[in-house]
Amino acid sequence: MTTAQITLLAILAATIILFIWGRWRHDVVAIAALLAAVAAGIVAPETAFAGLGHPAVVTVACILILSAALQASGAVDWLSAVAVPRKAGPTVTITALAGLAALLSAFMNNVGALALLMPVAIQVARRLELPPGRLLMPLAFGSILGGMTTLIGTPPNLIVSGFRAQSEGGQSFAMFDFAPVGVAVALSGLAFLALAWRLVPARKVSGAEGFGAGAYLTEARVPEGAKAAGMSLRAIEEALKASEAQVLGLVRHERRIAAPHLSREVHAGDILVIEAEPEALTSALADLGLKLEEDVRDDAEEKDAASESQSPAAALQSPEVVLAEFVVPPHAAIAGLSARGIRLRHQHGVNLLAISRRGVHATARLNSMALREGDMLLMQGSPETLAEFAQLFGLVPLAQRTLRLPDGRRAAMVGGVMLAAIGAAAFGLVPAAIAFAAGVLAVVLLGQMAVRRLYDAVDWPVVVLLAALIPVAEAMATTGAADVVAQTLLAPIAPFGPVAALALVLVVTMTLSDFMNNAGTAAVMCPVALGTASQLGVASDPFLMAVAIGASCAFLTPIGHQNNTLILGPGGFGFGDYWRLGLPLEVLVVLVAVPALMLFWPL
Incomplete structure (x- = not known):
């Protein structure tokens, strides 16, 4: 060599x-x-940087933008409501969900397709009294299978097409060249998922209403006069046994004590790091007179604010404050950041109450834990501030959203642009990169997507x-x-x-x-x-x-x-x-x- x-x-x-x-x-x-x-x-x-102008890279960015426009039109919500049977059993429902995910992923970003269908799958899991994972894994795998069926379904297909163009004198793969093999593999895979979904591990959930995210890690303060004050950790764990919660750590005078001895006495003002299922969290706190740390934190910045009514944190005093669960998707803007680092309460008017990180216990204070991809967050705030925060940092909501019935005119415009771009690329009228770049320009000129949102829709990593x-x-x-x-x-x-x-x-x-x-x-x-x-x-x-x-x-x-x-x-x-x-x-x-x-x- x-x-x-x-x-x-x-x-x-x-x-x-x-x-x-x-x-x-x-x-x-x-x-x-x-x-x-x-x-x-x-x-x-x-x-060195010629890759930035490579047709595959341009096409990937444009497909992501068009996918975001399609999602915003509400057409996918309508399609999921029509395609997913309301009263069917697990096998039929999983088949419908995975099949719909595969169909959507053939023509739009498969991460976006999964994010749109996840709340539907979780709601159906509650109705069927199944662990959410048994619907989510076939759904995720179905969206992956669907992406391999077209040129634009997944970035690897575009990369492969680009290498063929270089090796075969400029002849890239056409839009549906991937379909014969891709469809055969996808259909056989979907049939397998419909029959073998029981192979998915049945992770314990907290009742039919739980999302099955595993235990949350949260912090609870021991106030003056609380039942927990003066008790040993052994006695507290015994009291928490019915709620299937456990104490993982203790914070005293801002110093964290990991795995404290069970004979240690708990004092007023201590903060307990508790692991509990979402539904058990409330009863676990109430039984011992504990309060969520976020509810009692008296932050100096908030005290020094010139006017509480002018602070985003003032929204937390609203009677419409609710709890919501979100998941941190890959490449989310919040990944690697902490609640303290982004001044969650004061800048955004929301509280981080708990984190679910499957199989990993907290090694830092909740407010300073760096968030990771795949984490689930239990958050508190008004519906409006929570929605704005989720959109800003790219979080995926896990509650069933209100169905956004698509505006017929808007859905027709965006769908028509998408079909026109696919057709132009499929029939070889123009290269795929040009076809989808023209599609992006069209949705902007037609007023279906704000220019400022174009760059947010691109998965830059x-x-x-x-x-x-x-x-x-x-x-x-x-x-x-x-x-x-x-x-x-x-x-x-x-x-x-x-x-x-x-x-x-x-x-x-x-x-x-x-x-x-x-x-x-x-x-x-x-x-x-x-x-x-x-x-x-x-x-x-x-x-x-x-x-x-x-x-x-x-x-x-x-x-x-x-x-x-x-x-x-x-x-x-x-x-x-x-x-x-x-x-x-x-x-x-x-x-x-x-x-x-x-x-x-x-x-």
Whole structure:
């Protein structure tokens, strides 16, 4: 191997390790990989940021904007109300929800489709007296399956199409080239989900009304005269046993005592860190005379405010204050921040009462805990301030929203623009990037989306990741590193022929996608797929399609796909809960995809 090949492969290996480790965000790791390649002289400085103008990157951004406009029109709410049966049993309901998610994900951002349908699934779970996770996991997996059926359904398809254009003299995949194999895989996957949903772990919920998010971590102060004052922690835990709550820590004089001894006496003014189910939280506090810390916190900033009526926190004095649950989705603006850091109460007029982080206990004060993707938040405020806060920081509500009946004119406009853009791209009238950029311009000129909201609709970490990895992935082809990897993969399976190589590319891609971003996986594996086809002297299209399918099928972990992360908290799942349904689903994908690839894309 040449020095350039060794260096590039070392950079890619380090990138994959950092992706899997998860210490830094994927876009940060991708930029670091790009700059390392530039510093090593593998990527020319003048082309380092050419990825920002890559058609796949532009198309992804435009699709996200059009998806947001479609959601705002209310048409998806109407469609879910029509498509989801009101009185059907679990199997029919799960089939309808997963099928609708797959249909929506074929033409809009699949994270957005899942976020819209999650409250519906949670409400249905309560009606069916099922753990919410048993509806949420099939729903998330269904939305992932639907995305692989069209060019615009998921970023990996656009990445694969871009590599084909470069390798085949400018001929990219068409809008529905992914459909023959994608639909076969999606339909078989949906049928499996309808039959096998009982494989989803049944996580305990607090009654039929609970969201099943697992226990919340919250802080409660012991006021003067409270029953808890003077009791030992052992006695308090005994009193909390009926509520299935437990004390995880104690804060005294602003000093946290983790895992305090059960013989320790509790004093007035102490703060107890309690783990409890949402429905048990109220009774757990009332029985001992405790009060939520947010309700008694006497913040100096609030005291010093010139006028309480002019402070956002004044909204908390309204008689219309309610509790609401939200989940932190991937790449939400609030991820990594704390309630104290954003001055939650004073700047936004809402309280953070509790956090649910499945399987992880608090290591800091509630108000200073950095929030993570997948956390569930129990918040307090007026309906208006809660809605504004959720929109500002990108939180997903878990309560059933009021149905937004679409304005017929608005829905027709946005839907018509979307169909026109899809048609223009599908029939080859203009490139996909141009078609969807024109669609974005149309919805703005028609007044269906404010200009200031365009940039909020774009998932910038994904855009940056793609823009940074595309030049690095292209360097794999120009340096010959992709051929080296292909030869290494082919060595043990060469006697078994190209079909075995095709299956290997699919399995390797699926495995990587379970632990790193799917768009990044596609960018890394496309050069390898092209190199494998070149080494075997066969058509490259089946191998590129295998990368597209494999990059989309991340069902084993909560970090493999954004939708898996989104249901982590609401479903009460742990890291190891996904493989029970995901592993047989991935095996089914391989068994269906390989013959379908050979049928529709001959070697």
